[in-house]
Amino acid sequence: MNRTSNTQHTANQVADIAIVGAGVVGASLAYALSKLHCSVAVIEKEHDVGTAASARNSGVIHAGLNYAPESLRARFCMRGRDLLMAWCDELNVPYAVCGKLIVAARNEEIPGLERLRTMGEANGVPDMALIDADAAARLQPGIHCVAALHVPSSGIVSPYAFTVAMAEEAAVNGVTFHLGWEAKRIRVTENGAAVDTPQGTVSARWVVNAAGIHAGRLAQTIDPDAPGLYPCVGEYLILDKQAGESLGMSVYPAPPVGGAGLGVHLTPTTEGNVLLGPSDEYVSDPERTSCTGKTADRLLAEAKSMWPDLPTNLVIGAYAGIRSKRTSPQEGGFGDFLIRREPGTQRVIHLIGIESPGLTAAPAIAEYVIEEILRTEEAWEPVPPADRVRRPWPDRFDELSEDEKARRVAEDPDHGDIICRCEGVTKAEFLHALGNPLGVRTLSGIKYRCRATMGRCSGGYCLPRIVEILQDEHGWTPEQFTVRGPDSPSFVGRLLEENHE
Amino acid sequence: MSEPVCSTVDVAVIGGGPAGLAAAAAAARAGANVLLIDRNPQLGGILNQCIHDGFGLHAFGEVLTGPEFADRYVRQAIGAGVRLRTRTLVTGLSADGELVCSRYGARETVRAKATVLAMGCRERTRGMIRIPGARPAGVYTAGTAQWLTNIGNVRIGRRIVILGSGDIGLIMARRLTWEGAEVAAVIEKLPYPSGLPRNINQCLLDYDIPLHLSHSVTCIQGRNRVQGVTVSRFDENGHADSGSEFELTCDTLLLSVGLIPENELSRHAGVALDRTTSGADVTDEYMTSVPGVFSCGNVLHIHDLADWAAEEGERAGVSAARYADGGVVRQLQDNASIVVRAGAGVRYVVPQRIQRGVEEVLLSLRVTAPRGPTTIRAVCGNTIVGELRLRKAHPATMEQMSVRTAEAAKDLEVICE
């Protein structure tokens, strides 16, 4: 059945595509599909998009170095990086091709760098160079090494900005997002497939399972032979922007002699912070996003061995993300992306094991899945650009020129009211975040959209300002304040009842 | 659309807490044209949420609550003719006295002949001390909890554990108990409390709230909302005693683990900072390394009493007015000043530089560890230039001593025996 208009899907209709999971892969699919005339429904168990691994990673646009040529990881990384940067340009999401240094601490590690370069060349990575310690120090002062592989095409992107921007622009162009709907089961139906959740069932002609760490288990509800996934936690430390003033590019350690894995990186962020991490630990709980003391100490020690002057007193936070690993703890290493069709109707496509370079690859995975669907589906016409509603990621007010700031304050006086001192966030930016088209009203959701409370003081000044604005000007009751949904209430009620009003 | 406003003043004071208010009033009384800029709607800084008493003993001979104390200085500032700009944040400060001020509908430049930094401090956070666990709702720094309770009219939780026995944590233990919450315990990593004995008494002992010294929180339990904390014993070297863990059930964790002077603006203006205090390096006239930029109050070093912050503000305000008037204010130059060092038993001393020839200077300092009867001495070479005898000394109590430096030729060291 061919749809000729981009209609919003409601749960009792049959959508063209249902996507389970609104991480960066699900959001990439939604964004790409929103450019075509089709109806799309996204089912996400959390109360916002991009809250799991998609917000808790290194934010790296990978160059394509570390993957076996001909693997899906290699193929989607190389295609994905081009698409990612193009989409970031479309959406005004910040990114930077700042380059990466992979550093050898000892001469024994140099052959490992050479192997990486060879693999990169096979994947089409341009302009790599094996350089000596002096050349490395000129590129990135302060780094301790004997030699390094310089990879100029590696970059950084804000992973949550990218995910949110894609999802929001998809939403204003007709994609329906069911937030807080937890997919329990996928089953075959006469129209295609259906996704059952306690909040409702979504029927569609196609279902794409982009459920991240839960994708294996979810696939097994319809496809018992689908493989499972092993959660592997990666903890990170966040450093103050003051540290970011000294780090201009990513710095990774060379592969340890006799092992596999990426090691503990130093990564600058587009906001000016520095990330240390990730660690690497298999766990049994797919939601175990907690940080440990031992790991934090180890991250600092390993980072300091690469960057001796690392200002460790500038740690301002920590977070942890869960990798979706196909390889067991015994096997270790990395498995390739698995794109598996439900064998019967072929109408359900499972994306299993999308770990690194998942962020970089996401747009290419989306492109591929859509191509696959369009082999059998009748063509969905592209939406003319003039008919498209734009919802670009807003410029960061704090980063604008003084003239531009003055101009914006004149246009919108709320840009003069700075509510977050550490990040320079204005009330206008806060209100724009609050008014997001997905209807997200969690403190975490607002935080990711405008940066308030993400600064060094963790909300010391801005949380009171935010509470004031929401209580006094938007009538919020204390119960409405949550970190990330009804399960995470910030308060337990009023101190002194106000029911006399 | 209006042109950006650029006004010129003699003295700009950044921050309207006790130090800034006092500095502004003093500068105005000394004849300067003063502008005081504060980011909140109401002047008083942090004092507006400090509704407990204990303020004003030294300044007024009375025992006042924070807001009452602030009100006295607000009246002084208004009475002295200080111009006020509230709900305004200074986002930029240059070394040559240009302030960028932002508020609803306007970004303005203010040119000041002298600037007084009085921005106060922020709280040390969970992220900075790296407490393991997930990131559930219900973890607050004590000052934020105080705002939420006393201004926001919000009940933050029902069963509270407080990490840190500094005064803010102790005051909140009592405040929350008064408002019907259960405070399960106060946990302190050091072997002695960091807050005033008075507060241990009236906040903990009065309410039978347990105080666990030599302990700290080693994990926060709960994924979405705090469910409890793991507490461990720590030895004198700060190492956890494995096997000593116990769990405390709670739905809220308050952190009272230190205050950090808020010197972002200062850094960007090129002001040299002292690594121990995290505040500016200043002369006996409270001038920083940037000529015409002065510092006082908690942004200079963390005070124990607002009374002292205000007094220090007065001294800085007088110097700023003199500078703006073209008076000779001596600069932070190595060859023209003697350096003040913290010696054995002393954590820090402010000011860090004294101009040669200055007769008498009031030093503020803190000791490194609690002790009984002791003498703090300021020594210049072989000469004792100041002495302070104390019945007891504690790092939580800021001490002040006068030193006679008219004859001082060498650098000065402050030692606690």
Next chain:
Amino acid sequence: MSERIMTCILCPNGCELHVAWNGEPNEQSIAVDGNLCPKGITYAIDELTHPMRTLTTSVRVRGGVQRLASVKTAAPVSRDAIEAFRDQLRPVVLDAPAAIGDVVLENVKDTGVDVVVTRAVARRCGKDSA
């Protein structure tokens, strides 16, 4: 001879008082050491016979630029009476504007002590509900 060591709470000096007394603690029977001012002696006697405390808390404000005004007992009251003060204050709603010193409750529980405002709250213009 009875003895106790206590910390005076009347001011931030927090003098450590060494108190000794015979029989009922009063001005004649008590010896206090460690106080920097005479109030310490009164404090010690009170603390042994009927401890006194100052209550500082908040009350609701209607029509003000802030939701709460801070208040205090104008003088210390018996520690046992604190809860009664809190109970009486809980339903109180002041109408803005509130000024420092405004009496919120008079002579609570015959203590002779009023509760007064300690933080001014101006009237909010425009919308009349908070």
